[in-house]
Amino acid sequence: MITEQFLNSIKRKLSNEKIRINPNELKLYANDGLQLHEAVPGCVILPDSTEEIAWIVKQCIKYKIPFVPRGAGTGLSGGSVISDGVIIQLSRLNKILEIDIPNRCAIVQPGVVNAYLTQEVKSQGYHFAPDPSSQIASTIGGNVAENAGGPHTLKHGVTVNHVLGQTIVLPNGKITKIGGKHRYSAELDLNSLFTGSEGTLGIISEIIVNLSKDPLSTRTLLLIFDKISNATDLVTEILLAGVIPSALEMIDQLCIQAVENHLKIGFPKNASAILIIELDGEIENVNWELEQIKHISKKYVSEKIIEATSEKDRQNLWRGRKHAAGAIGNISPAFYTNDGVVPRDKLTPILEFIQFVSRKYEMKIANLCHAGDGNIHPLILYNPKDKKEIKKAFDCSTEILLKCIEYGGVLTGEHGIGIEKIHLMEKMFGKQEIELQRKIKHGFDKNNLLNPGKLIPDKMGCGELNIFNKQFSS
Amino acid sequence: MMKLNQISNLSKIIDECVHCGLCLSSCPTYLTSGLEAKSPRGRLLIMNQIQENPEVLDKEMLQHLNTCLDCRGCETVCPSGVEYHLAFQETTNIINKNQTLPFLSTFILSEIKNKKILPLIKWVVWISKKLRILSLLSKLGINTAIQGNSIPVNKIEDLLKIKSGIHKTNQISKGLIGLYTGCIMNEWFIKVHKSTINVLNTLGYNVFIPENNICCGALHQHSGDSGTAFQLKSESENIFKNCDFVVVNSAGCSAELKSNNTKIKYLDIIEFLNSVEIKMKNSWNKNIIWDAPCHLSHAQQLATTTTELFNKLKIEPISWSGQEICCGGAGNYTLIHPQESEEILKLKYNQLLKYEINYLVTSNPGCHLQLEKGRQLYNRNFQIIHFVELIEMIL
Ligand SMILES: Cc1cc2nc3c(=O)[nH]c(=O)nc-3n(C[C@H](O)[C@H](O)[C@H](O)COP(=O)(O)OP(=O)(O)OC[C@H]3O[C@@H](n4cnc5c(N)ncnc54)[C@H](O)[C@@H]3O)c2cc1C
Ligand code: SF4
Numbered sequence: 073m074i075t076e077q078f079l080n081s082i083k084r085k086l087s088n089e090k091i092r093i094n095p096n097e098l099k100l101y102a103n104d105g106l107q108l109h110e111a112v113p114g115c116v117i118l119p120d121s122t123e124e125i126a127w128i129v130k131q132c133i134k135y136k137i138p139f140v141p142r143g144a145g146t147g148l149s150g151g152s153v154i155s156d157g158v159i160i161q162l163s164r165l166n167k168i169l170e171i172d173i174p175n176r177c178a179i180v181q182p183g184v185v186n187a188y189l190t191q192e193v194k195s196q197g198y199h200f201a202p203d204p205s206s207q208i209a210s211t212i213g214g215n216v217a218e219n220a221g222g223p224h225t226l227k228h229g230v231t232v233n234h235v236l237g238q239t240i241v242l243p244n245g246k247i248t249k250i251g252g253k254h255r256y257s258a259e260l261d262l263n264s265l266f267t268g269s270e271g272t273l274g275i276i277s278e279i280i281v282n283l284s285k286d287p288l289s290t291r292t293l294l295l296i297f298d299k300i301s302n303a304t305d306l307v308t309e310i311l312l313a314g315v316i317p318s319a320l321e322m323i324d325q326l327c328i329q330a331v332e333n334h335l336k337i338g339f340p341k342n343a344s345a346i347l348i349i350e351l352d353g354e355i356e357n358v359n360w361e362l363e364q365i366k367h368i369s370k371k372y373v374s375e376k377i378i379e380a381t382s383e384k385d386r387q388n389l390w391r392g393r394k395h396a397a398g399a400i401g402n403i404s405p406a407f408y409t410n411d412g413v414v415p416r417d418k419l420t421p422i423l424e425f426i427q428f429v430s431r432k433y434e435m436k437i438a439n440l441c442h443a444g445d446g447n448i449h450p451l452i453l454y455n456p457k458d459k460k461e462i463k464k465a466f467d468c469s470t471e472i473l474l475k476c477i478e479y480g481g482v483l484t485g486e487h488g489i490g491i492e493k494i495h496l497m498e499k500m501f502g503k504q505e506i507e508l509q510r511k512i513k514h515g516f517d518k519n520n521l522l523n524p525g526k527l528i529p530d531k532m533g534c535g536e537l538n539i540f541n542k543q544f545s546s
Numbered sequence: 547m548m549k550l551n552q553i554s555n556l557s558k559i560i561d562e563c564v565h566c567g568l569c570l571s572s573c574p575t576y577l578t579s580g581l582e583a584k585s586p587r588g589r590l591l592i593m594n595q596i597q598e599n600p601e602v603l604d605k606e607m608l609q610h611l612n613t614c615l616d617c618r619g620c621e622t623v624c625p626s627g628v629e630y631h632l633a634f635q636e637t638t639n640i641i642n643k644n645q646t647l648p649f650l651s652t653f654i655l656s657e658i659k660n661k662k663i664l665p666l667i668k669w670v671v672w673i674s675k676k677l678r679i680l681s682l683l684s685k686l687g688i689n690t691a692i693q694g695n696s697i698p699v700n701k702i703e704d705l706l707k708i709k710s711g712i713h714k715t716n717q718i719s720k721g722l723i724g725l726y727t728g729c730i731m732n733e734w735f736i737k738v739h740k741s742t743i744n745v746l747n748t749l750g751y752n753v754f755i756p757e758n759n760i761c762c763g764a765l766h767q768h769s770g771d772s773g774t775a776f777q778l779k780s781e782s783e784n785i786f787k788n789c790d791f792v793v794v795n796s797a798g799c800s801a802e803l804k805s806n807n808t809k810i811k812y813l814d815i816i817e818f819l820n821s822v823e824i825k826m827k828n829s830w831n832k833n834i835i836w837d838a839p840c841h842l843s844h845a846q847q848l849a850t851t852t853t854e855l856f857n858k859l860k861i862e863p864i865s866w867s868g869q870e871i872c873c874g875g876a877g878n879y880t881l882i883h884p885q886e887s888e889e890i891l892k893l894k895y896n897q898l899l900k901y902e903i904n905y906l907v908t909s910n911p912g913c914h915l916q917l918e919k920g921r922q923l924y925n926r927n928f929q930i931i932h933f934v935e936l937i938e939m940i941l
């Protein structure tokens with residue numbers, strides 16, 4: 073709970089303008105991209121330096137107030153919301169501090185928008201490889217915290233593969249630096265520990281990221297199917313043949329229709345599914361891969377393969393894919409998606425299971441998949457004004473995620489656990505594994521004030537584990 | 547009156563927002579403030595608060611809402627197709643029912659409607675420029691002086707109104723085009739109108755110039771005075787009735803005029819130029835940056851058309867990041883929110899200053915004035931010109 077003393081103490085150092093306490097304004101921070109969970113903070117503070125973050129953290133410890141860092145709030149697992157605590161909003165730390173082409177890296181503040189970094193180095197033939205569909209708005213700090221992936225993860229890796237170093241404000245208010253411009257690590261791999269820790273181990277205030285050279289050639293294909301299983305079966309075959317596309321994305325019919333309603337990309341509205349496949353690299357290699365795909369896909373596709381013939385065409389296809397989730401707003405006032413992962417050869421059965429869940433709960437579910445990674449995104453459509461539907465949406469998702477675990481997959485490919493999937497952690501991990509994670513968290517954050525109740529369940533089996541679930545069963 | 551029916555659906559529009567946040571980084575006021583309340587997503591929630599409880603308006607939240615430029619950058623990127631500007635307009639109407647507009651807004655709008663103040667400013671600026679008072683005061687950093695100094699009236703010809711009636715082409719005429727002369731354009735940008743007539747004549751069209759100043763009502767519409775906006779728009783219906791179509795060389799006006807059901811066919815100058823054959827006498831070899839007006843790219847979605855036009859003219863503007871973000875001009879925004887406007891301008895110039903250019907090209911008077919203000923503040927030598935002035939140089 074925010075106290076008078078805390079606010080007075082903060083106001084002594086920071087200008088009023090950086091401290092947001094108007095109750096109506098605080099309501100705007102009640103959600104991130106996950107609409108299902110709401111928590112109104114007690115105060116939002118906007119620091120503009122690492123030192124200021126550290127100072128705020130120390131005040132939070134002094135007054136025992138929970139706090140959470142927030143980037144652009146595009147997260148889909150409720151990671152950056154907090155009830156009554158302090159949101160440390162990092163949007164003003166948005167400078168690219170250094171671009172070092174000879175060492176192929178850049179130093180950025182956490183609030184730099186992912187796509188801005190690529191824009192900045194594009195003319196020199198480089199890009200920042202992690203490309204979540206939210207890249208036009210999500211911050212690099214948020215990407216690191218969630219270990220974000222994207223369509224091109226399949227070949228080029230997720231965020232952790234592109235983080236070289238970090239400056240971190242620890243939950244005790246101390247500032248520490250890990251990694252550096254070099255690509256080797258002498259310590260325990262702290263870079264990997266912090267990447268993907270969902271803002272529970274520290275607040276990242278500076279990041280050294282890897283810059284990737286643009287590929288020599290790129291080919292982008294659109295494959296059309298009259299049966300979803302044909303698309304998913306083809307995915308497995310392509311990878312079996314030794315072809316590693318840079319992206320292998322699937323979109324189903326309902327999702328195609330949402331996209332076409334508003335964006336008019338030119339996706340075939342009556343296809344059961346489409347695959348967007350991108351190949352990149354040396355020209356000869358790409359040509360060979362293209363031939364393989366043409367050959368293998370013959371018995372699966374229902375129409376001739378379409379290839380993007382210009383950069384504009386290619387961008388258009390990607391716009392359709394990257395805006396697909398958001399486009400659901402056209403056909404439903406809200407959607408809820410998880411990002412469960414299954415081993416690739418289980419894609420067909422998991423999509424069939426999603427159909428089953430959809431029929432069982434009488435809820436519409438559209439599907440997007442980073443198919444090459446076995447990473448599903450069932451978009452469950454619901455009416456946010458109908459409590460029963462909210463509960464049903466949540467239950468659909470839980471059933472799907474449990475099936476992912478049963479198939480030998482995991483709870484999340486990229487959106488994180490946050491508060492959304494915390495109730496399933498004990499289903500995923502054994503007691504010992506959870507205990508180990510709790511010990512790590514406790515080692516950094518003895519007071520349990522940094523983003524509490526997220527990612528790692530506080531106490532196994534106790535009621536708190538189900539905070540999220542409780543909200544809807546009442 | 548279609549539009550009024552369309553916009554009576556505030557909650558439906560707000561519901562279409564899925565809270566994804568993809569619009570945040572396209573919003574100039576979010577970029578400068580980092581505040582959710584100054585982002586499109588946050589503003590839609592503020593609108594919701596207002597519609598749920600219109601009697602109790604929270605001044606601070608209203609202020610956040612009011613600093614919106616109505617630039618519609620958020621609409622271009624919104625995957626869900628949220629028609630933000632309609633929600634914004636309807637909310638502004640609700641607010642205006644519950645409180646009076648600030649004095650400055652009311653004053654500016656009534657003066658524009660009465661058509662008296664613009665010519666007066668023009669002459670005052672010209673005389674002050676001649677006496678070098680403006681440049682002196684501008685150098686001292688006095689904001690109004692810099693703003694005055696941005697008005698492109700330098701020679702006496704820039705002050706003298708164009709003859710009304712038909713300006714004939716010396717070729718076999720391909721048709722009669724009405725030029726939407728507007729209010730600000732017709733007083734402060736006479737130079738641009740002259741270039742437009744010249745270009746249209748050279749392309750083989752007769753051009754009709756109305757006798758009096760006309761106004762599209764955009765500023766009134768954005769301030770929530772839909773009644774006056776509608777009345778102003780209707781006035782031009784008769785004026786152009788003999789023309790084949792009407793060309794508009796201010797993106798703000800073309801966007802506004804097209805938003806109404808009308809018998810007249812309005813075309814933005816960019817659209818028109820892209821639809822006709824252009825034979826160039828000169829090739830282009832200067833460095834330019836094109837700063838697309840929001841009302842062109844976002845409100846009319848003509849970004850691709852502009853790219854096609856540049857390709858057709860074999861002109862390659864420098865590609866730069868930041869062009870899809872508003873410059874902070876936005877009608878009377880500079881006067882009503884000077885501090886926010888200047889912060890946004892700084893954002894734009896932070897990007898612009900990275901390039902060596904000869905010309906900065908735009909096609910809207912508000913942007914022109916704002917960019918010129920920036921040019922003076924950052925002490926740059928390039929020239930700011932309208933798209934038709936660029937065409938005039940190569941025809
Ligand atoms: C339409 C849409 C599409 C998406 N597509 C993808 C996708 O393809 N791939 C993908 O991986 N994700 C995707 N996401 C999810 C989301 O965009 C990512 O998780 C993104 O990395 C979050 O960044 P953010 O800046 O919005 O962070 P926020 O949402 O603000 O925060 C996310 C988490 O990170 C923590 N955090 C933020 N900044 C810091 C920091 N500096 N230090 C420590 N912790 C911090 C927060 O506490 C929170 O727990 C999508 C989201 C949307 C709405
Ligand atoms: S992009 Fe559209 S749907 Fe997403 S938050 Fe912004 S307005 Fe809402």
Ligand code: SF4
Binds near residue numbers: 575619
């Ligand atoms: S119209 Fe412009 S200023 Fe207003 S919310 Fe949208 S992007 Fe921001």
